[in-house]
Amino acid sequence: MQKTVNKSKFVVSKIKKEADNVITLFLSPKEKNIAYTAGQYVLVSLNKDEDIHGKFYTISSEPSEDLLALSIKKVGSFSSALHNLKINDVIYISGPYGSFYPTPEMNDLVFFAAGIGITPFFSVIKDIIKRKVESRVRLFYTNKTLRDISFFKEINKLASKNPLLEVFYHLTRDTSSHELIKSYKRININQVQEELKDLRNKNYYICGTIGFVADTRKQLLKKKVKEENIFTESFF
């Protein structure tokens, strides 16, 4: 029962601070690039030989971008090591994995992101816009404070240019007012229902902590949203 993991060598070519404790590593392939679908994740390791030690990170770039981007929140020792990487440092990537992305026939999407759970959505939204997919997207994005919002400027820029994309920001531990913050409470399904008017005929994607994903799914199920219209990804 051995499965070999094919690791590709990448070099850090740019580092960008996105929010408190969140950076994006922009990586260029040393040998061969990986082909991925927006919304997928990869296995990252710092050593070529160590077979099992590594962590999964969602790709925050979209497939047509030159550099592979991984946006990483500092939470433990592995992510701290990634935060300490410098330009030209080498890391190893394998994958991609996962199927947390919409299929072509879906044209009314509702995304729920908590904190760094935004990464697959950031990739998918950029991809949808880039490929000119006629799909309505409503993003409910919750963070603790204003300083925790990753991709704030980029998302707002995308939303201002694309009428099909609407963003609803939530802050749970910050009351400093900002014109773009819609709510200073957790995401509540009744409020979502008011915005969407009708919860039927939509596909719901949820990404965040285990608790956030479980709670949001349960709230949707209670409102009679069908299980097959709910897609989840939790980080752990």
Added chain:
Amino acid sequence: MRKITTIKKKKIAVPKDSICGWVYNDTVKEHFMYPKNFLTNDEEYDADGVGMVGSPACGDMMMVWIKVDKKSQKIKECKWRTFGCASAIASTSMMSVMATEKGGMELNKAIYLKPEQIVDRLGGLPDRKFHCSVLGQEALKEAVEDYLKHAKNSKQK
């Protein structure tokens, strides 16, 4: 051929209020101690689809074998084997029950089966054990995709 012995059900005494008591509920315990659809000898098992995943987070490996009813495109049998922990065993056991109950799960439902659904049916798992329920589900997805790939190839021939 190796003989497969079945383990008889035995009550295991766990003292009430014991400080080293279980963090798992009765359903999880049941599926861990008496796993359903566990496959020991895969050499003689003629599967329609095979999936294998490993979780580098804890070194777990998981294999899932399925048999598919060609007409209804539903899962007839779902067998599995893991080197994983108690939660991986319990959640994959429950997953194999869910995949085969009520006449079998449709293939597209199996692909999109969520770990949360398995955890719900188990009556909950500790958060730090959530990733164990992802393992079986990922392997099942691979097994279905493996079956679909082969079905497509044999159609083209």
